[in-house]
Amino acid sequence: MPGKAPSNANGKTKVLVVDDDPAILRALSINLSAREYHVLQAADGAQGLAAAARERPDAIVLDLGLPDMDGSDVIRGLRGWTSTPIIVLSAREQEAQKVAALDCGADDYVTKPFGMDELLARLRAAIRRAAPAPDEPVVETDDFTVDLAAKRVTLAAGSDVRLTPTEWQLLEMLARHAGRLVTGRQLLAEVWGPAYQTETHYLRVYMAQLRRKLEPDPSRPRHLLTEPGLGYRFSI
């Protein structure tokens, strides 16, 4: 199936379903699982936000009528740090609410009762759109090469470098924005989760590890540069 954006180990596309109605949760879960999606569930807004931060789903199906939070606030909470597609479900047929949700950053809006096939089609469309154009899956410098697709780093000498999962995520994030400055907040939110946006400490530790593994002279980095007070930059 083309157009999917599998992000986890087993190659399945992760979908997070946030709904307080167990019947809907179950129906979606069954249908999505049958189509080889990896389904995560959450019963209210707080759980949904936590699950999204923890699991990094490829798409989110969100019911607006949650018991604990306003739907728009959930959307804003997600959009603060991720651009994962969000498909909103709602029992209410109020146009103003649709407009509000879409303008908060939702990608699509489906009114209950909905047809399962339609929801699945909209989900496919959303995930297809979100799949980033694999424009340049290889970033190359004088000293090493980062292959985003193969998740592999090779030194100029030819030897492969072993990176831990966290190290790789950090390097991937930097390499995807090669040349551009990436703020510490962005990196922390993406790699460790939005709750860690102030733990700048992790960044220092892991940047040091990456430099030790990749830079010819780790104490004078040529590619993994610090912009004091602002963030880091992958310089080719």
Added chain:
Amino acid sequence: MPGKAPSNANGKTKVLVVDDDPAILRALSINLSAREYHVLQAADGAQGLAAAARERPDAIVLDLGLPDMDGSDVIRGLRGWTSTPIIVLSAREQEAQKVAALDCGADDYVTKPFGMDELLARLRAAIRRAAPAPDEPVVETDDFTVDLAAKRVTLAAGSDVRLTPTEWQLLEMLARHAGRLVTGRQLLAEVWGPAYQTETHYLRVYMAQLRRKLEPDPSRPRHLLTEPGLGYRFSI
């Protein structure tokens, strides 16, 4: 208006509406024009494809019930060469048709009769998604180049300039209003916070630092100009 992706000369977002019903064509045209979109019209599939190729709209609203072609074929004809967002309109409430349209590559699907506000919200959402980079904000002068996205300043000679966070914020603020005058109050409120609107002192210190780093002759600035008694201006 954030989120738009103006692609033509006058800065408006181009929307192509393809529908054989003159009433809908007119209603959409009026509503879109009122919201500062540039509206193009086509009455059947062939005209629609031709207009899309000729005009490169930023989004397309497509009625499925066209007299000359099947709707899915129109979508496929567009998707062969462009990824412009397509929002499908259809009178029929048939789920299978929605699914087919979405799987052909449509981005969204609205069933007639539809609320104008909802359609406009979906249009905004589609255009927002399609604008991956909120354009490439680069401000260039004879002596240096400011790349807002990459947070990078390069001298004409080619060397990068290192700015502190405060220096960068100040320069960014000026560059975003390039050519226009920015008052000291605005700058202070934005960079240091609303409580500092009278501390004009900070401005003098940091403007001096920016000039020293960026101007060929810091004592006779060519781009970071003082408007005595008013504020500062970034002159290209």
Added chain:
DNA sequence: GTTCGGCGTATGGAAGTCGTCAAGATTGCT
């Protein structure tokens, strides 16, 4: 000619940030 207010420049200490090392804590695998 003097005074005054707005502006530009220089400098030093306080506060914060960054890099490094190393010791727990956690996880996953055998």
Added chain:
DNA sequence: AGCAATCTTGACGACTTCCATACGCCGAAC
């Protein structure tokens, strides 16, 4: 359960950035 790899956490010195003050320059007003 035990082991190894990985992730977290803490402490410290080196460095950068920020803020505050002091001083010189210039034009306008008197």
